Amino acid sequence: MKKLFKIKAKHVRWVLGTFILIIYTSMNVSCDSVVEVTDPDIVTPESLNNEAGLQTLRAGSLGDLAVAMSGSAAGHGATTGLIVMSGLMADEYDYSGTFPTRREADTRNLQNINTDMNTIYGNLHLARAGAETTIDLLANYGEDPEIESEMQSIIGFSYVMFAETFCGGVSFSKAPANGGDLIFGEPLTTEQMFTAAVSWFDQAQTSAGSSEKLINLARLGKARSLLGLGQIEASAAEVASVPTGFTYNIEQSDNSRRQENGIYIMTTVRRQFSIADGKGDNGLMYRSAMDPRVPWDGGTEFGQDDITLYYNQLKFNSASTSVALASGIEARLIEAEAAANADDAGTVQDIHNELRATMGLSDLDLTGISGDDLLLAHFAERAFWLFSTGHRQGDLRRLVDVYGMPPSEVFPWGDYFKGGQYSPNLKFPVPQSESNNPNYVGCLD
Structure with a gap:
């Protein structure tokens, strides 16, 4: 990604708002004019040496994360985020548009020159690099443990998202905050990405001090990383103290x-991502279940492609609706997964029924269910709670990689509804743009 980061490295050093370059010039205009003009700098370095300045840096990093995850209305035809694209790779959405790059994700037959994925790859790295720069600048402009902790968690989540959705081989390059050339990262395996995430979340917990909000955010991020590493019991222990009512939003x-909110734009406004129902035979019946956790309407008009009957999601019903990055509900779901892994159907049932009661849903009866069937029952419940939040592709991969289930029994499989077949590929490739990094190797797995 040499070209991508060469262009943006200077920007990353001074992350402001929505990726605004801090301009610091000294103009001393001397002329025979009746008006002398002083350069109206947006933000100067000196202005960052205070709480307001640090908050500005923080806002820029979080803004980049929002674009990476949710997408946005900006850009030609809007910008896709990782949430909807990973939903296509899994069973949450059918593609009802005409962009071939998004259809590639729907069939999982992706090329490493896919422009949508290249954009998401760059945006997610930008969010990470911005958070790293914010942490580096804290040392120069005054310590703020809460900002440091939050940014450490944002970095951790970037590693998690790369590990869950991309193949092994992602490199994490570094743009020094004080200038200098980009430090090219080495490609990491999926396991190494999850392990690095654990380290960042440990740092975030240490930095958080007495902030329960930031401690809980870091705990959930670490637990999600541990799930990816197959450390299921340790993951559940990590979130035991996180209250069910906790939420950290994008x-x-x-x-x-x-x-x-790019999810709203790409669905309700542009009708390109339609809620699936039994996608590729293995997919969950998100519409037929008529479940309040996945609200929808539609089925009376076609999507943007004019051939696919369109079903619109209502979970994100405006451009300003936030997206949960981590929640106490997810904490309880992690505990339920640990119980399912231990073949404890009674505990799985109790956890899920307590959550379901908050939505007025009837109780589940898991009597006599065990083994893979119990795991799949749990993962189905998890899918409805976490619908369209960027979890499902990683969850399906975990069923394959950690629990050993055949991909053909987990992912959408067989004939694709627009012709052709679903690919056996389960991961996004490392984009060709990364080949500008001399350490580039493509996908390690």
Whole structure:
């Protein structure tokens, strides 16, 4: 990604708002004019040496994460985020548009020159690099443990998202905050990405001090990483103290097109991502279940492609609806997974029924269910709770990689509804743009 980061490295050093370059010039205009003009700097380095400045840096990093995960209304035809694209790779969405790059994700037959994925890859790295730069600048402009902790968790989540959705081989390059050339990262295996995430979340917990919100965010991130590593019991122990009512949101806003919720834009506004129902035979019946956790409408008009009957999601019903990055509900679901892994159907049932009661749903009866069937029952419940939040592709991969289930029994499989077949590929490739990194190897797995 040499070209991508060469262009953006200077920007990353001074991450502001929505990726605004901090301009610091000294103008001393001397001329025979009746008006002398002073350069109206947006933000100067000196202005960052305070709480307000650090909060500005923090906002820029979080804004980049929102674009990487949710997408936005900005860009030609809007910008896709990892949430909807990973939903296509899994069983959450059918593609009802005409962009071939998005159809590639729907069939999982992706090329490493896929422009949508290249954009998401770059945006996710930008969010990570911005958070790293914020942490580096804290040392120069005054310590703030809470900002440091939050940014460490954001870095951790970037590693998690790469590990869950991309193949092994992702490199994590470094743009020094004080200038200098980009430090090219070495490609990491999936296991190494999850392990690095654990380290970042451990740092975040240490930095958080007495902030329960940031401690819980780091605990959930670490637990998610441990799930990816197959350390199921340790994951459950990590979140035992996280309250069910906890939520940390990716904030969206209608203040600008870049800040708008890209999930809403790509579904309700552009009708390109339609809620699936039994996708590729193995997919869950998200529509037929008529479950309040996955609200929808539609089925009376076609999508953007004019051939696919369109079903619209209502979970994100405006451009300003936030997206949960981590929640206490997820903590309980992790505990339920540990119980399912231990073949404890009674505990799995109790956890799920307590959660279901909060939505007025009837109780599950898991009597006599065990082994893979119990795991699949749990993962189905998990899918409805976490629908369209960027979890499902990673969950299906975990069923394959950690629990040993055949991909053909987990992912959408067989004939694709628009012709052709679903690919056996389960992961996004490392984009060809990364080949500008001299350490590039493509996919390790």
